[in-house]
Every structure is written in C-alpha cells, then in structure tokens.
Amino acid sequence: MNPAPAHWIEVAVQTPAHSGVGDLLSYRSALSLQPGQLVRVPLGKREVLGVVWRVDTPDPGLEAAAVREVAACFDGLAPLDAHWRQLMAFAAQYYQRSLGEVALSALPPQLRDLDGGQLARRLKKLGAIDHITVGAAPEPSAEQAHALEQICTQGGPFLLFGSTGSGKTEVYLRAVQQALQAEPEAQALIMVPEINLTPQLEARVRERFGEQAVVSMHSGLTPAQRLKGWLAAHSGAARIVLGTRMAVLASMPKLRLIVVDEEHDPSYKQQEGARYSARDLALYRGQQCGAKVLLGSATPSLESWQHSRPADDTGEPGGRYLRLQMPSRIGAATLPVVRRVDMNHQPRRTVLSAPLVQAIQARVQRGEQSMLLLNRRGYAPVLYCADCGWKSECRHCSAFRVFHKIDRTLRCHHCGATDRVPRACPSCGNADIAPLGRGTEQLEEHLSELLAGVRRPDGQPVRIARIDADTTRLKGALESQLAAVHSGEVDVLVGTQMIAKGHDFRRITLVAAVNPDSALFSSDFRAPERLFALLMQAAGRAGRQAGQGESEMLVQTFHPTHPLFEALKRHDYPAFAASELAERHAASLPPFSHQALLRADAREQSISQGFLTAARQTLEAWLAQEDGGAEVLETVSLYPAVPMSLQKVADVERAQMLIESPSRKQLHRALSRLQDVLHTLRSDPAHKGVIRWLLDVDPQAI
C-alpha cells in the first residue's frame, strides 16, 4: 500500500457565488507544491482547475481519508506570484465575492481544458522575452516633456489631465518606453475602455514597440488567442499588454507601469459577477506591486479630480494623486465654438432646429462632415393607438417594446422579446396604430427629407449614415461603417454615444447634440458628469485638422443657461468639476461618501423588497449586539428598499437598497456582516421566493 501523500494544500476553485462553500478547499498531494501553482482537483464528481493558495502542515483533526488527492499539477507553468494572489484576495474581499470565483475568472477559460503536455507545447511556442526596439516617435512638446519628467521622477499615481488632441497617447507611449528600458524584463499594461472603438491606439502601440512585444486582452478574442496572450503575459514574453478592464487581472510578474486611458469611462466597471472597477483595481495593484499608475482623461471622473486636487492656501492638504496638466492642443487645430440653440424659441415639437439644419447644409455644400449625437432616450419609438391609448408594452418587462421599421417588428431592448407588428390595436381593434416618438431610423429619414435639395461640391446628393446598436450588431459592421466615415464616403453621421468615443474623424467640422437635456434632471446623480464628458469628447472630434472652415458644436437645449452648458461653451472642465463637486459635497454623495447597492430579484416585488427589508433589520439587530457594532450603525446609513427604476425585466421583479457611509472602512465592516445575514436569511423559508441577490460596491448607476 502507498503511504498517504504527505503534503496538505488549500486550493481556490470556482464555486458558485452564493453556494456557501468555504473559500478554499483542502486536498492532499504526493508532490510538494507551491502557492500559486495551477492544479486539477476533484470536486464532487468533476475534476476542476484550481490554484494552490496555501501549503499546510497536516491537520490532525482531519481524517486523511476525508481529504481527496490532487489529480494533476501543471508543473511546467511558473506559479502565479504573491502579488497576483494578493490582488485576487483584495478584489474578492472588497467586492464581496468568493476568492475562487475571482481568481478562476481571471484565468483564460481554455486553461481548464488542457493537460500538462498540451500546455507545455503552447508555452514552448511563445519564445523568449522580447527585447524591445522602439520605432520613430515625434519630438515631445514642452507640456508632454514636463509630464514625462514628473512620471519619471515622482511616485504617482498620476492623473494626466489633457484636452482632446493634446497628445496624451504620446505621453503614454513614452512612459511605457521609459519603464521598459529601465529594466530588461519590465512589463507595462495599457488599459482602454473598449478596444474596437480605439483601433488607432492599438496600431500606434504595435507600430512603436513591434508586434512581438504586444499582446491584446479583451472579450472579442477567441479562446485560443486569449490563452496565448495570457501565457505570454504570465511568462514575461510579452512586454506590453493592451486590453480592456479584464486585463487588470492578468498575471504580469514584472509589471512596472499601468496606464488607464479615458479613466472616467463607465465601461471600466464590470457589470456582472464580481463587479469590480478596473481603474480602482489598477490603483491598488500599482501600489501593491510597485508599478506606477498613470490615469488619463480630458474629463476625469470627479473621484480622480478630487483625489488629485492640489493643496490650497487654507492649509487643506492636497489629494493622493499628482495632477499633470496638458491644456494645449497639438498643431493648429482649435476647439470648436460651442453654440446653444434655445429650443424654447423653436416651433413646438421641433426635432432638428433651423440653425442646425442650416449648419449641416453649409457643411455638405463645402464637402465637410457633420456628426449628430443622439441621446438614445426619447429616440426609441413605441407603437401607439390614438383611439384607446394602447402602447406597445413588453409583457415581461416594465418597459415598452420598440418599433423597428426595417423588419416591421416590435422588440424589447431589455429581454429581447420580438413580435411582428400587429395589423390592428390588440386592445380595441383600431387598424390605425402608429409609432409615437422618433427613433434614430426616423430621424435619419427626417434628415434626408430636410436635406433633399442640398448638393455636395461634386453635385451629388448628400450621403447620410447612422451608427448605433442596431446597425452594428453584426461582427465587423462597426469597423466597416467607421472606415466609410474616415474615407469621406459619408457627409452626415447620425448616432448614439458610441460615435463620440475615441474616433479620430479628421474631416468633421460640425458636431451637434440633438437632445442632451434628459441627463440634466436624471435621478442618477452621475448623469450630468457623463453628459459633460460625452459632449466634451464629441466636441474634440470636430476641427482636428487645420485649414478647414470654422468648426462648431451646436447644442439644442431648453435650458441654455444651465451651468453645464456654460462650462461646455468655455471648454472648461475644471469649472464644471468645481460646481458639480460642490453639489456632491453638499449632498454627501461620492467622492465624499462611499456606497454599495444590494439588489434582490424575485417573481413578486413584495418578495424582493421583503428580503431587503429583512436584511436591513437583521443586520441592524446583529450589529446592535456586537462589539463595535454601534460605531458601524452610527456611520452607515441603510436606506429603505425600493423598486429599481427598471422594475421588471423578463418577468423578474427587482428591488434595491442603498447602503452609504462617509467611512469606507465602516461601510466594509457592514458589508461583510451583511454577507452573513444574507446567507442566514436565504435558508429561511420566508424568503424562498428570492431568485438571487447581488451586491454592487461603488455602483456606477443608482
């Protein structure tokens, strides 16, 4: 008989979020294993991938026979290092998820299907660490040189506040170069919000440092590509990782610099599973592994702006970040003139005002391009019966189904339910039912009617293109439509916010915000911040090239004197930030407080809300009995449960409860106790109807 394996290890494996299984599972191993090694272990009837987390001495209390044996070990692969494991542990703890879930979801899925031999062959193909060569680069401007000198000599984190066109990308590339040349194996991570919207950046990185040195990491890659990129980063063969939010979790043993481009972008926040903020994790990761962190934006998040405030004369200390400013645009291009069109003085129900139509006409006649930016809200037409008032509601959601003219369907944008357009009103039989409100499609039609008589300089009629979620559903569709705009095959581009992000449209001299007002009075306190960022970004798209006619931005609004538009007119982000921060301060909203959102889903709203209310009451009762609990109760506010603004989706009723505190530490004490409360309540038959709950720490939308 073989002697019992001598080594006892604790392994992180993927367990369902609320399964109640402890974070780590114990196994025995005949081999001596190290923390961070990848193993295959039996779990129930399956065999799963795991990460060795701790190596223990045998626990005399545990029967050897009760502990199963490790099935296989990937010994060809270097262990995941202590920094990476610490990052996973922090993310799991901070975002209130299980360690196994966070750690395993950070690994490429294909790793689960490989054996040691297959992995060894893949590793062999990667080759040696790349010694980078650096391609030709433009001379830095004085502002760029100053920023780079600070990045080189100071510790950071840095907030690079540079207007659109100020050359932030060149600063990123040179900072990467500095970091990589300072150490033969150093690695750099460059994060972007959405990679398919920024192909120019990827092209520039590859051109500067060579194909070999760079790997991409984003959800658009095939499983094989993801594995290859991950292995290259983990082994050090890749010196640069360029990726979306998931890249912040990559194993990069020699990470020395993290760049977060467009750091204010909401897509850095994961919206399912562990709802982490990749920007915030980048800051933690940099501090913990000694990598410098460079955040960049023309319209920083108010959090980063506040954290990078300089010390003032009154003795108030400055923030933790170092703010680097680059106010000038490179080259002769100036920012467009912002004009507000007061919609109170336009005929009722005007969609495209006379000044806007005239401005577009002038561009078409000069052979220049225009971009019309739509706020999707209000541009999703529903079907309406004028006789009985019926509207095309979704049976499964508290939302209307949207009329899609192109295939004559009614489609729910929340649950996907799709039906043919009915011949008559389902409620009263009236055959005369019509769309209510204009969609992006209708706007495009309306625009072509208004511009029907206008001719381009070559005598041809105007060419209008629409880019939104509907026209870009097919893979590659967005890229080809953008290419058409770039090559000048389009005169007027109509679209939702996706067209304002990142693209470098050199021939656009007119940008118009058609209906920006709804964000001014939104229940979401971050809506004005998002709108301002979007409009500033859109303004930056206009007039990027010298030698064109006057470039301008037109804003159609019923509130022309609103401070947001006043600041926009002056391209004055600091003024906008100051007024917005003053409001946030007065209302104790982030960054002056910290929030978490607990959501519960059930078939009935009363069950969802009942669960949240019970959670609040139980937590309060528990804390009242515990040492230090009074302090938590004093500083943490638990708000009443309310239905979510989109209350029902796919027949599931959703409710939420806001938890808020000026102290992050106290908030987290409350949250970790709340987890215990939720597990206890879940086993109570009174809450049997609860389908799921989820906790969002630092939520981006409320």
Ligand SMILES: [Zn+2]
């Ligand atoms: Zn009717």
Ligand SMILES: [Zn+2]
């Ligand atoms: Zn629906």
